[in-house]
Amino acid sequence: MMNSAFDQLDTRVQKWVYKQGWDTLRDIQEMSIAPILAGKTDLVISASTAAGKTEAAFLPACSAIANNKDGFGILYISPLKALINDQYRRLEGLCDDLDMTVTPWHGDSLQSRKKKAKQDPEGILLITPESLESMLMRESGWLVSAFENLKYIIIDEYHAFIGSERGCQLQAVMHRLECLLERQTSPIPRIALSATLGDMDGVLDYLRPSKSIPCELIVGKQSQSSLKMQVRGYEEKEPDTSEVSDEEISDIKTAEQQIALDLYDVLRGDSHLVFANSRQRTENFAVMLSDLCEKNHVPNEFFPHHGSLSKELRTDLESRLQKETLPTTAVCTMTLELGIDIGKVKSVAQVTAPHSVASLRQRIGRSGRRDTPAILRMYITEKELNANSCVGDKLRLELLQSLAMIRLLLMEKWYEPSDTHLYHFSTLLHQILAVIAQWGGVRPDQLWALLCKEGFFGAVTVEHFKQLVSQMGGLNLIIQIGSGELVLGELGEQLVGHYSFYAVFKTPEEYRVVVEGKTLGTLPIDSVILPDSYIVFGGRRWIVLDVDVEKKVILVSPAKGGKPPKFGGGGMSVNDRIRKEMFDIYSSGDYKISSNGAKLDFLDSAGKGLFHEGLSFYKQKDLKNNHLIQQGSSVHVIPWMGDRIVNTLYAMLAQSGFDVDCSAGVIEVEKAQLSTVQKALKSFTSMSRTTNADLAKHVRNKIIEKYDHLLPEELLNLSYGERAFDVRSTVKWLYEMGL
């Protein structure tokens, strides 16, 4: 371990490292020491889970503040309360040895601990962006003294912030803090810890848009651990009700039931994760697998885990996984994708195509124990074909997308870049209110300089800003007083005064699901649940006793039967690169992965059958050369491009009066002739002066972010248009297609 970087650490930190029994530091830990101790640059540390990012940041940062006396030396910001609690436990030992205080500070942390830290701020503060926002708004005077010796800001799970509303708020809050502490000329170094990211340059720009100090990048070596993988195909049969009796029908298994049987056989007896993509499917698989345990008279080891389940149910399952004493399979959504400490599991199963390549990678990373390979099993269902099958089914698009994502991950090492060019006017409105609340009154030019000029609402022009401020005046959110300063209006006071103000993202209204006084979790208010109906929730079956609309409570009692409720949710977006890869696979007729000159096959025989069905339809229609085909009375447009371009084509066709439908990247134009649609598409090439906002004018529901309903129509069209459409790329594509 003797090397110069390690020698620069505080001796007590060195001793702590020896005490852990580590013979060497990991590569990222070693590389981080010099730049962090120098403290002249920002830093992005990018590596996969369990590569030691936390220590890479904290070993040198703690060394640098080891002799600080007054005030917090390190401000650590995390997107999750659970992660703050995990990190507190991880840092306790090291900080004990340094005689340094660590204070976890979020909505659920102890009042006593917060009080102590307020009287004697010292060492490390672990906090959420929302709690930091509340400190800025309510205690900015105290902040100035508590942070007077602040040396570092460490941001954990940085990829979770990039491009989102919370990311916007985080940047604004960090910048406001730097201004409050008058540190513009000696900026506080920001250290961002992140999973492997798609677009590194974008990430470096995003961390400090003003670029007042440079940003360095440290990337961990890709882990060499091997991966065992199989994709399995299933066909959903249409039951032929004419020739079989009712009894026989009940014997026919749906594809999901068959998948549950296969999962039961292969997973029972060890610990695994099953990612099922939606809360409804998660509940369904958890209960099917539990039923199989009951039927076979063995103890249940399959449990659901998702964001609508109560904290208690979730932590029980997390700690059961962590203990590693009982075989445990969690059927889960992205709640177990990253962050929380559950140790490693033997294998990961993915039911239906993953939402993104980035998330597929995170999921695989959860599997594989010491010296054993990671194992991924993917279960894909396609519908049995008949005379009425749609083009998407005939092309076997879900299977094809899964194959494309696996190839992009393993062969190209490609992940989706985050979208950092959105407007986020909703968050800007929030920040205007927050800054006014912090200072009491602010001049419009000061607001503009603080929030927009420095760059994190960079796409916002002075004109946009004026429009927004005047709209806010009209709505009585703010008032301009004689001195020209803006202060809170009546509605503004109301919003800012309620505790729900601090979070900048939108949350739907929910019912609580309660059994005998114990809360199992929540359901969205628009899911229709009636008394006496049967539901599946938390992996068990219930009958609904009562629905209290006033108190928003659903009372349940154990029962047999029932189905998982719908949880609702928005749409998803597939990137151009994935659709192009899908096109390439069918064009070459080969989905296999090349490795050292060999072709690796990873598809089971049923999956191969489905693949060849899709491929033969592709060839029959010559889709390599035709992006438009006539099927009966409908014309199908198949661009093999991402959802932004598909949405744009869809909107253009709809506004030209066509009857259109869209699914999985295929647009169906009903009751139309090929030549008519072709002519229409050709005419769109002259639409390059149409803006994304123009297309958004015709969209009915554009309310996506928390304060969208308070925005002027023009700004709402702008932000929705940029999110959903891409006219320029669409016109370019139309030209390239020779249209």
Added chain:
DNA sequence: GACCTGCTGCGGTTTG
């Protein structure tokens, strides 16, 4: 055809 995250101050009850 989707998923996830967070916030206050105070009043009540339980525990040491």
